[in-house]
Amino acid sequence: MTKTAFIGTGNIAAVHAEALAQVKGADLVAVVDPVESRASSFARKFKAQSSFGSLAEALQEGGFSVAHVLTPPATHFGITKTLLDAGIGVFLEKPMAEKVSECEMLIGLAQSRGLPLRVSQNYIFHPAHLRVRKALDGNRIGPLRHVSCRYVMPLRQLAARQFGHWMFDSSRNLLLEQVVHPLSLLDDVAGPLKPVSVIPGERKAFADGIELVTEWQVLLSGRNGATVQLLVSLGASYADWSLDILGDDGRISADYLSSKASGTVPGGYIDFLETMRGGYASSLSRMAQDTGNAAAYLAAQTRLVGRSDPFFLSIRNSVRDFYSALDGGRHDMDGARGARLVGLCNEIAAASGEPVVRPKPVEHTGFRADVVVLGGTGFIGSYLTRDLVGAGKKVRVVARNTGNPARVFTHENVELVQGSIADREFLEEAIAGVPVVVNLAHGGGGDDWEAIRRAMVGGAERVADAVIATGAEKFLHVSSIAALYCGDPDETITDKTLPDPDKGRADYARAKAEAERLLLRKCRDDGLPLSLWRPGVVVGEGTSPFHSGVGFYNRERVCLGWNSGQNPLPFVLAEDVSSALMKAILDLPADELTGRAFNLVGDVRLTARAYTALLAEKTGRPLVYRRQSIWQQQAGEVAKWLVKKAAGRKVGFPSVRDLKSRGLVASFDTSAEKKLLGWQPVSDRQAFIDRAIMVHVR
Known part of the structure; x- marks a missing residue:
């Protein structure tokens, strides 16, 4: 039995x-994470014997190889x-390291100690690639x-816009995080590879201070003189991951997103019959693979079989x-491919040029903030921070990821x-x-209602308790109009409208409403200086134009509408949300x-159809708004509910009320907000279009 640590x-x-649970002779015995609660929770879930807050503790305890x-x-x-150094063999996620010199040092250390070292280049074990490998090994082409x-x-x-992720540190990191996947396939098919030429795309600005190269055309040479081409485009709207291999006697093609692979080899027929035979054979092969993939997916969802999606496989x-190679003395256990x-x-x-030198946050001593913005590095937070700084205020911005x-x-x-x-103790120190x-902090998500409630409602409660404990004068909690019921076309929503009490709403909306009710009780009973802020469908530069308030975008090209798409939607520009918050912070006692409560809805209220048509016109993309009736949506939701229930998940029956609310057919009267705040959101239609839509064209 091989004893393993994570x-x-x-x-x-x-x-x-x-995956390890399906490997005979392997046993997870230890888990390490600097957040000990995460380590212990993971260990309980996957039945590991021990958990540790540091690698040093785990090595001192020992018990794994x-x-x-x-x-x-x-x-x-x-x-x-x-x-x-401690005599432990290593199986690590890609990339092996950041520098070749580091990889070489690890390889030398593993070899000197006779230890296994391998990087999990998992896509060479993708089901489609295994078919490619089988055809190549059989000398089919x-x-x-x-x-x-x-x-x-x-x-x-x-x-x-999660720019704090390591891969956005530089274009090199993007390559190490993402492009290592297709390179691993090419290395497996035709490696070792040597670059011949690299044509990088233009450096793109994704935010103020965030500039990256995300596209490359690469020509490489492979073994036995094979030529290799790689086209990379990251951040694309349409996904395509495909491989074509040309041999002296045929061709192999693979699609890694749909998990299909097929081959074309010549037969002995005359040309037109050969073309027809090859087309039929290829089509039948693809149909068989598509059918098998769909059947495996449904069987896995209903737990008739174990998990079988291509990534997991x-x-x-x-x-x-x-693990099968641990005792076999295999040559590929030295980390060479990873290096x-x-x-x-x-x-x-x-070949992509020198990375852009980015400004770094100022390191302060004795900083005395005028305002604390929790979750402040997000979309609305960036606008608010800019406006507060412009007004001469000192701002402490708190975020989970500050990279x-x-x-x-x-x-x-x-x-x-x-x-x-x-972290309640941290909150009190920050406030x-x-x-x-x-x-502005979301609080996080989860796999079921209880996890979402703990994250979102529990997070709001911890912030409120910290505000009470520290004696802050104003507490602006930014919620969402999702907390309200917006599905009655005869209702006009005002600042007096209460959060939706219905527990049948979807988890996000339900959590937003429950958090609001909890905070209102604390305001009434415990003196919490609360004001609730509910932005509508927030748009503008710095976020995707494909907003869930317009419809469901499973793919960007098609918006599945929440209804016929003919009712005005409560759009609001992010800059107008910030201006309302600024007036409350600076001007109101x-x-x-x-x-x-303040419902922040702008004065330009396009319909979903009009918004989609304008977005299509200005971007030049063939975008489509597809209407759906409530009952069509409910039928789809019930079908998904049945699959989840069959899989043993704890999910509530889908709510027709929630689907109606998503359509946002209620009217909004923001006259009270405008009067109290002196707030005037953008009312010119063309100005709104420029700031909500044209920014995505530029």
């Missing part, structure tokens, strides 16, 4: 744990070196002549192969602090002595704010 408990660790390193990439070298790969992928973190197969790929990424990065801040957060009047609203607290 170092790190991030998202990928859970996938590794599920192999470790999976599942921490952020910048830590890979140090942690892996420590493990190898003869000697390789040319390989081409397209890797055109969206980036969820980029769309969400690639991790499982990678983990299995590592080659780091080298390729660094060479491609070198790669936009330029506004590097101003001398801004103190950027890393922390979480889950102490500051008269105004603005809470606390007693005029406390206990009040």
Whole structure:
């Protein structure tokens, strides 16, 4: 039995744990995470014997011979070196390290100690690639002549503006985090590879101070003279990850997103029959694979079989192969492939030009803030921080991730602090002595209602208790119109409208409403200086134009509407949300704010159809708004509910009331907000279009 430790408990660790559970002769015995509560929770969930808050503690306790390193990439070298020095074999997530010299040092250390070292390049174990590998090993297409790969992928973190992620530190890091995947496939098919030429795309500005190269055309040479091409585009709206391999006697094609692979080899028929035969054979093969993939997905969702999505299978197969090779003396257990790929990424990065020097946050001593903004590095927070600094205020901005801040957060009047609203003691320290607290922190999510309630409602409660304990004068809690019921076309929502009491709402809306009710009770009973702020459908520069308030965008091209799309929507520009908050912070006394709610809805209220049509016209994209009736949506929700229930998940029956509310058919009267605040959102239609839509064209 191989006893294993996990170092790190991030998202990928859970996938590794599920995969390890399917490996005979392997046992997870220890879990390490600097947040001990996460380590212990992970250990309980996956039945590990021990959990530790540091690697040093785990090594002192001992009891394992192999470790999976599942921490952020910048830590890979140090942690892996420590493990190898301690005589522990290592299986680590990509990239192996940041520099080739670090990789070589790890390889030398592993070899000198006779220890296994491998990077989990899991996509070479992807089901589609295993079919490619089988065809190549069977010499189906003869000697390789040319390989081409397209890797055109969206980036969820980029769309969400999560620039604190390590990969946004530089274009090199983007390559190490993302492009290492297609490079691993090319290395497996035609490697080792040598770059011949690299054509980088233009450097793009994603935020003030965040500039990156995200596109490359790379020509490489492979073994036996094969030519290799790689096209990379990151942050694309349409995804395409495909591989074409041309040999002397045929061609192999693979699509890694739909998990399909097929081959074309010549037969002995005359040309037109050969073309027809090849087309039929290829079509039948793709249909069979599509059908099998769909059946496997449904079977896994209903728990008739275990998890079978291609990503999980690639991790499982990678983990299995590592453990099967532990005692086999395999040559690929020395980390060489991982080092080659780091080298390729660094060479491609070198051709992309010098990284932009980014401004850094000011390190303060004795900073006396006028305002604390919790969750302040997000969309609305960046506008508010800019406006507060412009008004001469000193701002303490608190965020869970403070890496790669936009330029506004590097101003001398801004103190950027890393922390979480889950930590009550930290909150009190951050808020102490500051008269105004603005809470933009979401609180987090979860897999079920209880987890979401703990994160969102529990987070709001901790902030409120810290505000009460420290004696702040004003507490502005930024909620959402999702907390209200907006599904009655005959109702006009005002500042007096109460949060929706219905418990059948979707988890996000329900949590927003419950948090509001809890805060209002604390305002009434405990003296919390609360004002509630509910922005409508917030748009503007710095966020995606594909807003869930307009409809459901499973793909950007098609917006599945919440209704016919003909009712005016409560749009508001982010700059107008900030201007309303600024007036409350600077101009209104606390007693005029406390206990009040402010619905922030602008004066230009396009319909979903009109917004989609304008976005399509201005961007030149073939965007479509597709109407859906409530009953069509409910049928789809019930079908999903049945699958989730069959899988054993705790989910409530879908609510028709919630679907109606998403359509935002109620009217909004913001006259009270405008009168009290002296607030005037943008009312000119063309000005709104310029700031909500045209910014995405430019």
